Amino acid sequence: MSQTKGIYGRRLDFRQGRIEMAHGAGGRAMAQLIDELFVAAFDNEWLRLLNDQARFAVRAGRMVMATDSHVVSPLFFPGGDIGSLSVHGTVNDVAMSGARPLYLAASFILEEGFPLADLKRIVESMAAAARTAEVAVVTGDTKVVERGKGDGVFITTTGVGVVPEGVEISAERAQPGDAVILSGTIGDHGVAIMSFRENLSFETSIRSDTASLHGLVAAMVQKVPGIHCLRDPTRGGLATTLNEFARQSRVGIRIAERAIPVQPEVSAACEFLGLDPLYVANEGKLVAICTAQDAPALLEAMRAHPLGRDAAVIGVVTEDPHQFVQMQTSLGGSRMVDWLTGEQLPRIC
Amino acid sequence: MKYVDEFRDGSLARLIADRIRREAPADRRYNLMEFCGGHTHAISRYGVADLLPASVDMIHGPGCPVCVLPIGRIDNAIALAKEQGVILCTYADTMRVPASNGVSLSRAKAQGADIRMVYSAADALRIAQETAAREVVFFAIGFETTTPPTAVVIREADRLGLGNFSVFCNHVVTPAAMSAILEPPPQVRDGGSVWIDGFVGPAHVSCVIGSRPYEYFARTYQRPIVIAGFEPLDVMQAVLMLVRQLNEGRHEVENEYARAVTREGNLTAQQLVAEVFELRSSFEWRGLGEVPDSALAIRQRFARFDAERRYGIVYRPVPDNRVCECGAILRGARKPVECKVFGTVCTPENPLGSCMVSSEGACAAYYTYGRFRLKAAAPAAV
Numbered sequence: 001m002s003q004t005k006g007i008y009g010r011r012l013d014f015r016q017g018r019i020e021m022a023h024g025a026g027g028r029a030m031a032q033l034i035d036e037l038f039v040a041a042f043d044n045e046w047l048r049l050l051n052d053q054a055r056f057a058v059r060a061g062r063m064v065m066a067t068d069s070h071v072v073s074p075l076f077f078p079g080g081d082i083g084s085l086s087v088h089g090t091v092n093d094v095a096m097s098g099a100r101p102l103y104l105a106a107s108f109i110l111e112e113g114f115p116l117a118d119l120k121r122i123v124e125s126m127a128a129a130a131r132t133a134e135v136a137v138v139t140g141d142t143k144v145v146e147r148g149k150g151d152g153v154f155i156t157t158t159g160v161g162v163v164p165e166g167v168e169i170s171a172e173r174a175q176p177g178d179a180v181i182l183s184g185t186i187g188d189h190g191v192a193i194m195s196f197r198e199n200l201s202f203e204t205s206i207r208s209d210t211a212s213l214h215g216l217v218a219a220m221v222q223k224v225p226g227i228h229c230l231r232d233p234t235r236g237g238l239a240t241t242l243n244e245f246a247r248q249s250r251v252g253i254r255i256a257e258r259a260i261p262v263q264p265e266v267s268a269a270c271e272f273l274g275l276d277p278l279y280v281a282n283e284g285k286l287v288a289i290c291t292a293q294d295a296p297a298l299l300e301a302m303r304a305h306p307l308g309r310d311a312a313v314i315g316v317v318t319e320d321p322h323q324f325v326q327m328q329t330s331l332g333g334s335r336m337v338d339w340l341t342g343e344q345l346p347r348i349c
Numbered sequence: 350m351k352y353v354d355e356f357r358d359g360s361l362a363r364l365i366a367d368r369i370r371r372e373a374p375a376d377r378r379y380n381l382m383e384f385c386g387g388h389t390h391a392i393s394r395y396g397v398a399d400l401l402p403a404s405v406d407m408i409h410g411p412g413c414p415v416c417v418l419p420i421g422r423i424d425n426a427i428a429l430a431k432e433q434g435v436i437l438c439t440y441a442d443t444m445r446v447p448a449s450n451g452v453s454l455s456r457a458k459a460q461g462a463d464i465r466m467v468y469s470a471a472d473a474l475r476i477a478q479e480t481a482a483r484e485v486v487f488f489a490i491g492f493e494t495t496t497p498p499t500a501v502v503i504r505e506a507d508r509l510g511l512g513n514f515s516v517f518c519n520h521v522v523t524p525a526a527m528s529a530i531l532e533p534p535p536q537v538r539d540g541g542s543v544w545i546d547g548f549v550g551p552a553h554v555s556c557v558i559g560s561r562p563y564e565y566f567a568r569t570y571q572r573p574i575v576i577a578g579f580e581p582l583d584v585m586q587a588v589l590m591l592v593r594q595l596n597e598g599r600h601e602v603e604n605e606y607a608r609a610v611t612r613e614g615n616l617t618a619q620q621l622v623a624e625v626f627e628l629r630s631s632f633e634w635r636g637l638g639e640v641p642d643s644a645l646a647i648r649q650r651f652a653r654f655d656a657e658r659r660y661g662i663v664y665r666p667v668p669d670n671r672v673c674e675c676g677a678i679l680r681g682a683r684k685p686v687e688c689k690v691f692g693t694v695c696t697p698e699n700p701l702g703s704c705m706v707s708s709e710g711a712c713a714a715y716y717t718y719g720r721f722r723l724k725a726a727a728p729a730a731v
Contacts (some may be wrong), residue, residue, distance in 0.1 A: 258359075267350045274708075276394075324721045331581050332359045332366075333396015335718040341697035 008032040017116040024110065024144030037120060038140060041127040046103075046138035054138035056103060059162050066093035067158040073347040075122065075152055078192045079207030080283075083125035085349060086155040088210050088283055089234070091133045095214040096230045096286065098169045098221045099161035101133060106140040106157050111150035122153060133212035135159065161214075166225050173228040174249035178317040179295035181288045183216065183302055184209070184310040186238050187266040190280035193348055194273065206265045211284030216307045220288065223301035229289035232282065234349055239278040239337045241287050242325045245317075252320025255337070257330045259314045279340050281348045289317060356580030357395065365585040366400040373592045379405045381591055382681050383549040384527060386413030386709025387579040393718035395581035405588060408543060408681040409711035411526055412551060414491040415442045416679060416703045416710045417634045420667040422519055423448040426488045429517065430454075430462035433660055436480060438473035439488040440495075441466045442707045447700055449667050470495075470502040470516075477506070477514035486656045487516045494553040496520045496645065497618040500625040503647065503654050517656040518647050521632065523554050524562045525643035530680060531570050534638045543681045547591040549584060550576035552606055559614025563602045571600045578606040625651055633666055635703060636679030675702035678711055685712040686723055692716055 012032060022029035039047050046054040068089040075082045087104065094101040106126070110119065130137050163169075188209040195204045213232060220227060229249070233241035238260070242253050262277050270277045284307060290298050295313055302308030315327075325337040373379055383389055389409045392398055398407065411417050423446055430437040437454070444455040444466065458464040463483075467473050470487055477485035489499045499516060506514045533542055550563055555576045563574045573594035577587035587605045594601060604610055625648060632644030647655040656662065669675055673695065674688035685691050685704065695701035697713055704710035708717075715723075 264350050267353070271350065271353060322721065326721055329394075329396045330359055331357055331362045331395040331397065331400070333399035334721070335394060335396045336721050338717045338720070341713075341717070 012036045012116060014116050014120045019110045019112055019114040019116065019119065019144055021112055021144050021146070024142055030142060033142065037123055038142075041123045042130065042137040044136040044138060046136065052139070054103065054105075056138065061165060062163050064094050064097045064099040064161045064163050065158070066090055067156065068093055069154065069156040070349060071151070071154050071347050072193065072349050073151065074193070074196050075118065077196045077208055079188075080210040081122055081125050082153060082155055083122035084129040085210050085283060086157045087126050087129035087133060087135070088212050089349060090157040090159040091135060091212045091214055092232045092286075094159045094161040095212070095217040096169070096232055097161075097163050098167035098217060098227065098230065099163035100218060101135045101159050101161040101214050104130060104135050104137045104157050104159045106137050106155060108140070108142045109150055109154040110142065110144045111152050112144055112147040114152050119153065129212065133214060164221065164225070167221055167227075169227050169230050171229050171231060171245055171248040174245050174251050174289045174317045175228065175291070176251055176317050176319040177292055178228060178289050179292050179313050180242070180253060180255060180315040180317065181290070181295065181299060181302065182238065182260065182312055182314045183213075183286045183288070183308045184284075185261045185263045185266065186233070186282055186285060187262060187270060187277035187280035189283040190237070190275075190348055191266045191269045193281075195269070202269070204265055204269055206263065206269065209282055209284035211307055213284065213286055213307060216286070216302065216305045219301050219305050220298060224290055224294045224298045226294060227288055227290050227298065230286055232286045234283060235281050236340045237277070237279040237281055238287065239276075239325065240340055242337065243339050245287070245289060246320075246323040246325050249317070250323060252318040252323060253315055253325045254318050254328070255315030255325070256328045258328075259312050261310045261312055278337055283349060353580070356578065356582045358582065361582055362400055362585060365582065365589055369405065369585070369589050369592060370402045372589070372596060373402055373404045375402065375404050377404055378546075379592055379595060380408055380544055380546045381405060381549060381588060382408040382410045382530070382545045382547075383584065384410035384412040384523070385551045385554070385579075386416065386707065386711075387552060388549055388577065388584055389413070389711050389714050390709050391579050391581050391584055393714035397581050397584055400585065401588065405592070408545060409678070410530065410548075410681060411634065411636055411679040412492065412523070412554075413704070413707050413709040413711075414495070414521070415446055415707035416675065417521065417526075417636060418443070418446065418490055418519060418703065419633045419635045420448055420669065421633070421665050423454065424667060425662050425664065426517060427452055427454060427457045427462070429486050429656065429660060429662070430464050431457055431460075433484070435463070435484040435486045436476060437462070437464045437486050437488055438467045438476060439464060440490065443488060443490060445700065445706050446703045470498045474502045474505060474511075474514060477511055478509070481513060484513050484515070487514075488519070489516050490519045492521055492523055492551070492554050493557045493622075496622050496626065497557060497615075500621045503625050503651050504621070506654050507651060515654045515656040515659050516647065517662070518626070518645060520626065520645040521634070522628075522643055522645065523551055523558070524566060525640055526634065526637065527563075527566055528570070529634070529637045529640045529643070531572070533680060534640060545572065545681065546595055547573040547575070549587045549591070550574045550602070552577060552579045552583070552609070555606065555610040555614070557615050557618050560602050560604050560610055560612050561614070567600050567602050573600045573603070575603045576606050576610050578609065624648075633664075635669065636676035670701050673702035675704045675712075678704050685715040688712070692720065
């Protein structure tokens with residue numbers, strides 16, 4: 001980037017500097033921000049061309065596309081930040097079709113006065129997450145809103161990927177008798193965020209589980225191409241994802257409380273906050289539905305991957321015209337696991 | 350999780366369930382009221398009802414602070430935020446309770462009123478300290494469990510000489526409400542009543558007031574009371590203890606929750622409450638109507654922190670929606686499913702009555718956790 005020095009005079013001050021309205025105005029200040037921050041961090045052949053779009057060859061097969069906006073508060077939390085989250089969120093949405101994610105677009109809405117040091121930290125975290133996920137951030141956009149009209153930074157990412165032939169993963173494919181598999185412990189992300197909220201801070205060793213799940217999905221699809229459904233239980237938690245499956249597939253689901261892995265610290269935090277871990281957000285977990293015959297092989301493939309170590313069969317798909325999700329409680333009774341009512345935790349991702 | 354999982358243990362639950370089944374014969378009825386919404390919630394969330402024999406019927410009581418708050422009081426709170434322009438701090442549960450004209454605190458907030466959810470009274474005090482230019486009112490609700498923290502912030506505001514902080518006090522007391530269940534005030538008697546054989550007594554409330562206040566009640570009304578913790582095994586053990594008392598013709602106060610509750614309760618908290626609050630001669634409860642000596646007001650000494658005095662709040666009773674059965678449900682006279690609008694017009698997303706709002710409300714508990722039981726025999730809704 002040394003060649004840009006001559007054009008802009010002094011380089012951006014990433015220690016003391018702040019976002020100004022000019023950084024979104026389309027002039028030289030914006031060009032400098034793009035050059036010295038975004039292109040430098042995301043560096044790739046498409047971005048370097050500085051076009052308003054990225055041009056890439058389309059592979060044979062079917063493309064997958066997904067988009068996700070991120071408004072999490074606080075911006076930095078144990079285990080991640082809005083930058084890494086904005087990559088993981090979209091990569092995972094693409095991956096839940098069984099696809100390999102390839103490219104991302106990123107849009108930033110920045111608030112006037114936002115420290116450049118924080119922005120740099122966020123963008124570099126995004127770049128690191130993208131490298132890990134083996135996706136390139138190939139195009140983007142930056143807008144600035146007046147002080148008080150935003151909340152630091154909002155990031156929208158859009159991703160594309162390619163899904164292998166023979167893979168038909170979709171939420172309406174669950175069949176009675178299918179197995180429901182969860183990839184690991186629930187509630188880690190939501191509790192990590194809650195512990196950092198200014199009006200609620202409490203001490204916990206819990207870190208967000210935010211992670212790109214494409215590698216785990218690739219291993220799963222390779223072993224069992226016939227997976228019926230995949231979804232990452234983000235906002236609304238496991239309960240919401242199961243209800244979505246039940247509605248879209250017009251089936252019921254019956255799970256066992258005892259089989260659902262929850263970290264003790266998450267249980268404890270939920271206990272005193274009055275939350276049910278089933279409804280708390282995750283950013284690095286997935287729920288899979290496959291035939292009962294495929295379940296052992298799929299479980300084995302998941303457990304062999306670092307992000308699926310704690311994978312477990314948590315329930316079974318049932319025939320139910322009411323499309324209820326029911327749970328056998330650890331006490332021995334039954335209850336419904338209903339849709340979430342209202343908002344449990346605002347701005348969790 | 351230590352000290353929690355032990356009280357949710359499935360094998361112990363089966364053991365207690367077997368004993369209850371053996372000791373509560375099928376040809377006898379045991380109508381037991383769990384007073385607290387916390388117990389209602391535990392029974393539904395852990396599926397306790399599945400483990401009880403048909404001879405034991407759990408009747409849900411009025412111990413849900415949000416549920417018993419009458420509409421007029423929420424109207425008062427909304428008016429404080431909208432007309433007086435104060436920052437109104439409230440517990441989250443209260444946000445969605447329907448008030449007059451289809452408004453709720455949540456809707457008033459969306460319309461621009463400055464209403465903030467807080468997790469404790471102390472948060473409201475902090476907001477007042479940080480926002481010296483604005484008036485801050487804490488919308489205080491709840492039974493004896495939440496009263497001491499409100500007393501603490503009033504004393505603290507007094508010590509700090511805070512000029513912009515006050516409390517809209519709606520704290521209520523438990524023993525008076527238990528009497529009102531068995532001896533309903535005249536205006537609600539027509540709405541039906543139910544025979545109650547015994548009570549599962551409050552958990553957290555009893556930590557504060559102790560078990561002694563229930564002794565008069567047990568003697569006078571000749572009903573057994575077993576104070577129980579909020580874990581499912583606590584509830585089951587309390588049911589067993591009640592069945593045994595009834596079988597033996599006893600009506601005593603017993604304490605299942607001995608790990609937290611003493612006969613005298615928390616004396617420090619009681620003194621604090623007595624210093625800051627005094628009994629109101631009467632207070633309106635949703636479902637129970639006007640109940641004498643059933644609520645607290647702020648003492649004259651702390652009058653400047655009393656929002657009712659400060660803003661000249663005038664209480665106007667507002668009748669519940671005609672089709673809503675919250676009143677009878679709060680008295681245990683009806684089950685949620687016996688209400689015509691349950692699950693149709695009245696759902697957690699669009700509640701008609703308060704019992705569908707709070708997670709401690711009987712209707713919300715039935716809807717959220719138990720709906721499959723009701724549909725088991727019925728054809729699918731299309």
